[in-house]
Amino acid sequence: MKAVILMGSKSDLDYGKKVAEKLRFFGIDAVLRIASAHKTPAKALEIIDEYENEDVVFVTIAGRSNALSGFVDANTTRPVIASPPISEKFAGMDVLSSINMPSGVSPMLVLYAENAALAVAKIFAVKSEEVRKRIMEYQRAKKEEIYRADEEAKSL
Numbered sequence: 001m002k003a004v005i006l007m008g009s010k011s012d013l014d015y016g017k018k019v020a021e022k023l024r025f026f027g028i029d030a031v032l033r034i035a036s037a038h039k040t041p042a043k044a045l046e047i048i049d050e051y052e053n054e055d056v057v058f059v060t061i062a063g064r065s066n067a068l069s070g071f072v073d074a075n076t077t078r079p080v081i082a083s084p085p086i087s088e089k090f091a092g093m094d095v096l097s098s099i100n101m102p103s104g105v106s107p108m109l110v111l112y113a114e115n116a117a118l119a120v121a122k123i124f125a126v127k128s129e130e131v132r133k134r135i136m137e138y139q140r141a142k143k144e145e146i147y148r149a150d151e152e153a154k155s156l
């Protein structure tokens, strides 16, 4: 049970580390890797192949023109979560390159590091009771935040 966090560039490292940190909360190990479908397709394929016989979920992190997510998905039987970092540039239009995939290519788009980690956890929770319990704990804490915020807001 491991997430392979594959980034298109070293510049995505902070985002990748955030995903890894959130995954730790759910009790899931992560490995951080870098390869670009645009620039180093052979290396990207090598990395994908390394994990083909392991129980992994890929998280692909690629800004600008996201070829990486579709490329990884087309070359693995494992689930792929595409989580491109959101950019303010071009009015956030970069995200469009993560949406409309060719037939037979199905990376699942989940924006934001925390949500990507949760999506990975939910995949593993299908089989792992331990991960499922941590998701329940996480969801309870999220709900409590809102109840607390409401209490604070109404006494303002």
Ligand SMILES: Nc1c(C(=O)O)ncn1[C@@H]1O[C@H](COP(=O)(O)O)[C@@H](O)[C@H]1O
Binding pocket: 007, 008, 009, 010, 011, 012, 035, 036, 037, 038, 039, 061, 062, 063, 064, 065, 066, 067, 068, 069
């Ligand atoms: N979207 C892709 C791909 C790809 O899809 O193959 N390779 C790099 N990138 C992204 O381009 C941005 C700038 O990359 P550089 O640092 O290489 O200029 C990064 O967010 C990276 O993930």
